[in-house]
Amino acid sequence: MKIFKILTTAIGILVLSTTLSAQHDHSSMGSSSNRNTDMNMNQHSSMPMLPPKTETLKVWGKCAMCKTRIEKIALASSVISADWNVKTKVLTVVYEPNRSSMDYISGKLAKAGHDTGLKSAKDKAYDALPDCCKYERIR
Numbered sequence: 436m437k438i439f440k441i442l443t444t445a446i447g448i449l450v451l452s453t454t455l456s457a458q459h460d461h462s463s464m465g466s467s468s469n470r471n472t473d474m475n476m477n478q479h480s481s482m483p484m485l486p487p488k489t490e491t492l493k494v495w496g497k498c499a500m501c502k503t504r505i506e507k508i509a510l511a512s513s514v515i516s517a518d519w520n521v522k523t524k525v526l527t528v529v530y531e532p533n534r535s536s537m538d539y540i541s542g543k544l545a546k547a548g549h550d551t552g553l554k555s556a557k558d559k560a561y562d563a564l565p566d567c568c569k570y571e572r573i574r
């Protein structure tokens with residue numbers, strides 16, 4: 436009699452746990468509540484669908500090689516378009532504010548040896564530039 440009781444409770448627990456886990460599966464399969472949070476997250480991540488920004492940054496350089504390098508670095512920093520003027524030393528970039536920033540681009544340029552209006556390159560990085568690119572440093 437005792438064994439029978441234990442058995443039935445054991446079976447009962449088993450059935451209960453399987454139904455419970457089945458319910459869990461259901462909710463993780465994407466019930467309405469989960470989908471709502473997903474959608475909210477999507478909205479959040481795409482919310483900064485801000486219009487592209489156009490900004491200018493002073494970037495010190497000297498020659499056509501610098502132009503290629505500077506624009507390449509900018510384009511690798513998630514900008515939409517980049518143009519560096521050899522004469523004015525002004526880099527014009529168009530970028531999505533949620534994907535890039537002037538600080539970020541500046542950091543990359545400084546690492547390549549180019550002083551910018553926001554960041555100075557380390558001497559080591561500047562020294563590594565080809566001779567034709569050794570612009571006159573202001574500081």
Ligand SMILES: [Cu+2]
Pocket residue numbers: 496497498499500501502567568569
């Ligand atoms: Cu150069």
